[in-house]
Amino acid sequence: MIPRYSRPEMVAIWSPETRFRIWFEIEAHACDALAELGVIPKEAAKTIWEKGGSATFDVERIDEIERVTKHDVIAFLTHLAEFVGPDSRFIHQGMTSSDVLDTCLAVQLTRASDLLLADIDALLEALKRRAFEHKDTVTIGRSHGIHAEPTTFGVKLAEAYAEFSRCRERLVHAREDIATCAISGAVGTFANIDPYVEEHVAKKLGLKPEPVSTQVIPRDRHAMFFATLGVIASSIERVAIEIRHLQRTEVLEAEEYFSPGQKGSSAMPHKRNPVLTENLTGLARMVRSYAFPAMENVALWHERDISHSSVERMIGPDATVTLDFALARLTNVIDKLLVYPENMERNLNRFRGLVHSQRVLLALTQAGVSREDSYRLVQRNAMKVWEQGKDFLEELLADAEVTAALSEAEIREKFDLGYHTKHVDTIFRRVFGKS
Numbered sequence: 001m002i003p004r005y006s007r008p009e010m011v012a013i014w015s016p017e018t019r020f021r022i023w024f025e026i027e028a029h030a031c032d033a034l035a036e037l038g039v040i041p042k043e044a045a046k047t048i049w050e051k052g053g054s055a056t057f058d059v060e061r062i063d064e065i066e067r068v069t070k071h072d073v074i075a076f077l078t079h080l081a082e083f084v085g086p087d088s089r090f091i092h093q094g095m096t097s098s099d100v101l102d103t104c105l106a107v108q109l110t111r112a113s114d115l116l117l118a119d120i121d122a123l124l125e126a127l128k129r130r131a132f133e134h135k136d137t138v139t140i141g142r143s144h145g146i147h148a149e150p151t152t153f154g155v156k157l158a159e160a161y162a163e164f165s166r167c168r169e170r171l172v173h174a175r176e177d178i179a180t181c182a183i184s185g186a187v188g189t190f191a192n193i194d195p196y197v198e199e200h201v202a203k204k205l206g207l208k209p210e211p212v213s214t215q216v217i218p219r220d221r222h223a224m225f226f227a228t229l230g231v232i233a234s235s236i237e238r239v240a241i242e243i244r245h246l247q248r249t250e251v252l253e254a255e256e257y258f259s260p261g262q263k264g265s266s267a268m269p270h271k272r273n274p275v276l277t278e279n280l281t282g283l284a285r286m287v288r289s290y291a292f293p294a295m296e297n298v299a300l301w302h303e304r305d306i307s308h309s310s311v312e313r314m315i316g317p318d319a320t321v322t323l324d325f326a327l328a329r330l331t332n333v334i335d336k337l338l339v340y341p342e343n344m345e346r347n348l349n350r351f352r353g354l355v356h357s358q359r360v361l362l363a364l365t366q367a368g369v370s371r372e373d374s375y376r377l378v379q380r381n382a383m384k385v386w387e388q389g390k391d392f393l394e395e396l397l398a399d400a401e402v403t404a405a406l407s408e409a410e411i412r413e414k415f416d417l418g419y420h421t422k423h424v425d426t427i428f429r430r431v432f433g434k435s
Helices: 008-013 016-036 042-053 059-069 072-090 097-133 153-178 195-204 220-246 275-289 291-296 307-336 341-348 354-366 371-388 392-397 400-405 408-413 417-421 424-432
Strands: 138-143 146-152
Touching (some): 016 042, 016 059, 016 097, 016 195, 042 072, 059 072, 097 153, 097 307, 097 424, 138 341, 146 354, 153 424, 220 275, 220 291, 220 307, 275 291, 275 307, 291 307, 354 371, 354 392, 354 400, 354 408, 371 392, 371 400, 392 400, 392 408
Antiparallel strands (some): 138 146
C-alpha cells in the first residue's frame, strides 16, 4: 500500500487508529453482554464505555508496550487500562486474542467491501452512459487481433457493464461470507464465555456469529473474498487492455483523455501514451497476486497457528486499497474516453469488404453449393484482398462460380452493415433492461 495508488477513505479503514477503535468496541460490547449475564458489574461496563469511548488511543504508546510484551492485543489492553482504571480487569473476560483480531478484520473487510461496491456502482454508471452514447457507433470486432465482423462500440461497453454487474454480485456474496464474528474463546468452545456474548457483539457490529470457529474464523472465507477481488481486478485489466489496443497509432479508435499540460514522453514530445490503462494492467496483477497467499492461509495447524497473520496484515490493506484506486481510475478513463467513429469506419473498410465473408459463405450454401466449395470460393477471393489489395465485392462479382450460384443483387445485399447491428437493441435490453 503506497500513497501513489491510495485513496484516503479506504486507507482510513486500515489505519492503526481505526483498528484500535474497533478493538475497543469489540471489547466494550462484549463487556455489555457479560454485564447482562451478571458475569461483570454493570457499572464496570458503563465505566469502560465512558472512559475508553472518549479516549484517544496513542499508537506510539501501544507500540512502546508491544516492544516489551511482544503481543499486540496485550499491548492494547494495557494501554486501555491506563484510561479505564481498576475496572479494566473485567475487559477481555473469557476471550482470546483472535476473537478481537478476527472480528476486527471482518469489520474492516465489510467496510472495505462497501467502498468497493460504491466504486463499482460509479463505474457501472459511466459504462452505461457511454454505452448508450455509442450504441449505434459501428466498429470492427476482432478475434485474435484480426478483423472479424462488425459490431458497435456500444456493444463493447455493454459487455463491460454486464461483466462488472457480475463482479458486483460476486462482491456482495463475498462481503456476506466474510462478515462473521467469533467471540468463542480458546479453541472456539465457549468454555469461558457464553455464546450470547458472541451474538451480542455480532449484532452490534453488523456481523453474524461464526457457526463454528476453532480459535480463528475459518480462512476459506477470506480465501473466497480475496479471490473475488482478484476476479474484479481481471475484469479491470480486460477493459484496460481493450483500450490500450484501440489507442495504438495504427488503430486509434479510442484514446485516454490527454489533459492540457500533460506530457507523454521525456524524449519524444509527440507522444500520447495509454499510461492510465497500462497502470491498471499492473495494478490488476498486484490484486490478483494477493489471492494466492489467502488460499494458502486456509490450511492452519489444528485449531490455529499464526502463519496467516503476517499475510493478512499485508494483503488486507493492500488488496482493498489497490482495487479501490483501480476502480476509480477505470471509471475516470471511461468517463473521459475519447472515441473516434471516423477512424472506426476507416478501419472497418480498410480491407475492402472482407468483413462480409461469412454472409457470402452462408448465402452460397443456401443456394445449393457444398460448404467445402463455398468456403473455397469465398476464401480464394478473400486472399486476393489480403495479398493484392483487391476489392472483395468486385472479385466476387467477377468470379463465374460465385455468380453461377448468386445474382449480383444477392451478392451486393450481403455487404449491408445494418445486417450486423440489427440485434443491438435486443442486446441492450438484455443488459440494461427496458431503460
